Amino acid sequence: MPDLAAEVADGPTRARARRFSAGNLVERWAGPAILVALMVTFTIASPGIFLTSSNLLAVVNNQTIAAVVALGLLFPLASGVFDISIGGVITLSVIVSAWMFQSTEGSMPVALVILLTLAVGATAGLINAFLVVKLKIDPFIVTLGSGSVFLGISQLIANGQVISKDIPDGYTKLGRGELLGVPNPIVLVIVLALVVFYVLEYTPLGRMVYATGAGREPARLAGVPTDRILFLAFVISAVCASLAGLLYTSRIGTGQPDVGGQYLLPCYAAAFLGSTMIKPGRFNVLGLLVGLGILAIGINGLQLEGIPFWMISTFQGGALILAVVFAKVRTQKTAAGS
């Protein structure tokens, strides 16, 4: 009741303002609600199979590579540019790291391989950023092209082979080991998610990333170093894709020159789904994780139900388009409110 009184006293202005700032509870929490609903449905539909710790752990562990890529991808997306070269960067990192082990017969120090591979990723990001920022080429075109070039370089290095020799145990242990009963890849994702969350929500850098994405020219004229932000965004995205590639080789112990492409769609679907929830209208870490969860649980549950294989791509693609449609409807509603 006191709330109602305050609202009446302040008149319609405040009521309208609050409606916007609360961002509509339903809108914010619809995504997490869908995730819970999916879990309940599959628990009932596949009793004793879906809701087991082994199944759920497997589902989560399976998403770790996509999660690492998607967390990095948040930076370019939040700053208003596309990076679709991530598939190529993942592949390049898988091949480069495996090749370094193979060509030194496994004698190269693991830490050095990791560092060099991440450096390769950073270089790829710098190339993207240079083309977009300095030569002012459309980021979609730049990363479409560069992703293909990174894939080509990977094929050149692999020379048509699957590289799997001489990958040392010390390296594969990283991807297959556990920390306090939690698989290492999950630990990595948790740490990375916390870091990205901190940077985007609790640093001026994060605010400037969002400002660049919301309006590059007005942000620049308000003193945001938009060129530097874009450089950073592309480098972070590529380094994370590179990290995902390392995770891949250490878990699978091999490197095929076509592994990266499969991650592009789920990462974009999760990021766009995530932008419709928790903080609607903004690419955010919590939304992204829930989005990944919806996609993974949905596919896992459907597989347990015996749904055919072609449903996976259909489901992911459909989710991406639906997410964008939701976002569109939302901005139109906001515009209509003015």
Next chain:
Amino acid sequence: MNTLELAAVTKSFPGQRALDNVDFTVAKGEIHALLGHNGSGKSTLIKIMSGFYLPDGGPASYSVAGHSMKFGDGVGVGRAGVRFIHQDIGLLDDLTVLENLRLGSGTYDAGLLGRIRWGSERAAAVARLNDLGLDHIDPDAVVGRLSAVERTEVAIARALDVESAISVLVLDEATAALPSGQVEHLFALVRRLVARGVGVVYVTHRLEEVLAIADRVTVLRDGEVVLRSQVADLTQQSLARVIAGMDVGPVRDDDRAPREPGADPVLEFRDVHVGSELRGATFAVHPGEIVGVAGLSGSGVHEIVRLLEGSQGLGSGEVLLGGTPVRKFGARALRRHRAAVLPGERTRKRIVGMSVAENLTIGDLTPFWRGGFFRHRAERREATEAIRRFSILPGDPDQAIELLSGGNAQKVYVARWLRTNPQVLILEEPTHGVDVGGSADILRFVSEVAADHGVAVLLCSSDTDDLEATCDRVVILRDGVVAEQLTDREITRERIVELCYA
């Protein structure tokens, strides 16, 4: 014989009468100049002619070539043979002259399967260009590579490239972007059309062009016709005085104490060249001083702001802030010199999708960065305080910026920079698109920071009322150089306008 007749046109906008019972006629084969300063109502009149605006109800009438026109019927006006060329001439720069000429005509000479017979189209285009005396233009040239004058010629040729007969050509500031001195080519084309009986409405700020080409002049001021005359009876000076309203203008009632010179200037332009418009501007602004910059479009006012905000490079010369030469421009670089630039256009200030608080604090986030965490609560507190101080409505820091009115949003952007405590503040059209109350508030804030904190303000504005009301000194730019400086009592709206046109 009149080919276009508008009678008794009245048009009101909320809170203002843009046109008051205006008559306007164009005779066959006549060049009729339509003049007036910003806000005089001439654009409104043009837009009523083209059917974009409807006049208020009443006895208004409109006819072209003897046929009565329906107001708001743009298609009918076009069919009656009235053509408009605006300052933004609307050619596609990536296409060739030929493609541009035929674009939108809808009737190509087509062969089998709709294939356009470019051969015959080309021949027709060449014939038309020759017919208009434009044989120096290559039909296969890409429009983007042509000179500004040639582009305008192509735009006119395109406007005439239709089957129906042309009765009236309206050139709406079509020469504003052209370098003066090169318009003679264009005049030749216009005269050729006039010789064929076309009536021309010529809208411009350049009085020497009016005297050179027009037969008759109509001057609007505050929505009323204040002069209708043969050009032969006029001089550039008498025209400028009529446009400015010198004869009726009140003398400024000045209660401000003259500023004492003494302190060193904090902003100095020394022979600054930018692009082709600003050609050697020299002036200085002292602490606590509000200096206005006035000039017609193309005079270089625009380039001063583009230079400082980092959108256009420094050609030559020197800009000093606080006595130090500026090497790098742009909001971020200028912040180090404790200077801030607020651009004019809304889209260059408004960060859509961010809240009022976020739009306000983005100019400087460092106060909220404490102990490794961004302090959202401190940000909110400061935003709430600024909202109160600048009376921004609605007063919710979480409100989306796009839901604010123009005036309230503008206060947010002014606050964005004032909270960074600049020593130099550069404002471009700060009251453009802002309601009367908001304008007064914004100008008051600016005057206060100048008086109380010794901020040096450079006010680049086409609103002569604002300049008169707030400035200690007004710099008049003409052809890219400082032509005149007015101080204190000399600053009147009329004098500024007169000097801009002189």
